[in-house]
Amino acid sequence: MATPSHRTPLAELVEELLATDGPLPIVAAGEPVLRRATEPYDGQLDTALLSRFVEALRVTMHAAPGVGLAAPQVGVPLRIAVVEDPAPVPEEVREARGRVPQPFRVLVNASYEPVGTHRAAFFEGCLSVPGWQAVVARHAQVRLTCEDENGRPVDEVFSGWPARIVQHETDHLDGMLYLDRAELRSLSSNQAMAERWTQPTPEQAAASLGFELP
Template identity: 85%
Template sequence: MAASRDRAPLAELVEELLATDGPLPIVAAGDPVLRRAAEPFEGQLGPRLLARFVEALRITMHAAPGVGLAAPQVGVGLRIAVIEDPAPVPEEVRLVRGRVPQPFRVLVNPSYAPVGGTRAAFFEGCLSVPGWQAVVARPAEVRLTCEDERGRAVDEVFTGWPARIVQHETDHLDGTLYLDRAEPRSLSSNEAMARWWAQPTPQEAAASLGFELPG
């Protein structure tokens, strides 16, 4: 019997995914690969294959479009994620959410820890949960430790929206979706978001849908 796709040797699986040009297919909620802790990266992909895979993640993230993508979201259970955010938002949104441009980064074996006790709540979406958004309260500042794609150590503090992106993508590598941390009553379709909840903060949504915000 042939091995299932998600249990195939990881290098073989990645080679299979990269056999066609263009963005990779994004796995949707309900696929078991999104609910398993990803394997630590320990050289399962050789340097050339890793570089090709990272570039494919970047292409897929841009095409979606998104500001982050974790390997399990394309069916590969490795602790690798990419992030990048040009932050094309109005000044009011930038100030309220702390959303500032982030360069392209590769996070290998990342983990994060809160810095301080401040939490911020905003609507959040996910490429693996298309069509929906919900309010998630997260630490406003986190310390990220990981390696980059060349094996160099990273130890950096992120605040505002970049901290949210780091948490969201690292959570994927632990089998956690943003919905696990979300306020259930805030769950809104993209259409509802465009019609009612496009404000910089979710205060109106909280008042109308009946949920509380931190602080």
Template identity: 85%
Template sequence: MATPRDHAPLAEQVEELLATDGPLPIVAAGDPVLRRGAERFDGQLDSALLARFVGALRVTMHEAPGVGLAAPQVGVPLRIAVIEDPAPVPEEVRLARGRVPLPFRVLVNPTYEPVGADRAAFFEGCLSVPGWQAVVARHAEVRLRGEDEQGHPVDEVFSGWPARIVQHETDHLDGVLYLDRAELRSLSSSQAMAERWAQATPEGAAKALGFDLP
């Protein structure tokens, strides 16, 4: 059954979300908002409300903790996402995954396209699918186009782990979860990840669980 909130203007919905202090509640897989394409941002929130919303997304991302969060993950169907990764990982992981620090960024109306044909496969998780990870083969390098929170155009190439984050969060805005792109034979609980698959690459998991890597 639809609730009045389903039909409320987006600004009103965001104001309601921001009425309480602290991180916003994260929507879990199974909620239709994660499967509908988000609405292009075109001033539905004024600049002050947008700044408050972006700030709340950042707090929520940090608290989770995660390295990205899209507006639909807090129930708001707008093409807005935040990303940030301090990349506190061992050198072996950094080299294998291309995981380098990614400063805080706001992505507004983002789209991406591959640069070249190379793909990289690693375990990946999602704040909206807690407790599980799976191997996802993604473009190793992508070109991101969109805007920042000030409306300035963005046209930038990302590679390595930052490219993975950009793809994951932009997919959310198209109603796509990482599981849609995952090798399902690799699906592993958080416990299994900690006990078995903490290596820098998923090669051991591929051999043991019986799936192919690109």
């Protein structure tokens, strides 16, 4: 990654965001930054500023709380995201969804490609679409290529819920929200989710709400 010789407008934007302590404000659906492809990271932030920004993303993700957060979700159109999932779920959910703990990771200039043809459908939500969840059929296994925050290359295959997180966050970097891929008949408020759709898989929701699963 190149080191910039002068401050960029993106660096100024990030400095402004970091001027206030605590979690960063998360932008909601309807903001244009969420619908535009991000700019590949190529040293627009110097090493110290990148480190501070990554830490702010981590703090914001934890405070939300969430298992991933992309730079556009805090109004910064850079191809950077963070993920982390302690996976505090019952064993039956862990088994059905392939949800296993994931350490904190920084994804710089991330992209993914499917491994195989199998797809899995589960409810998911988004910090930029608060209060709602919907079923999304995603690749069950993907190959992630990116760099970490130190510029080291990453080339790794993810399966189950970690693969879903990788796809969700990388989609943000391409200007996509999970609703673009969702089965809209499944769209449910968080209250409805808590009252009706707590099952490990969405089969009952599909039968009741009238949508098909892969």
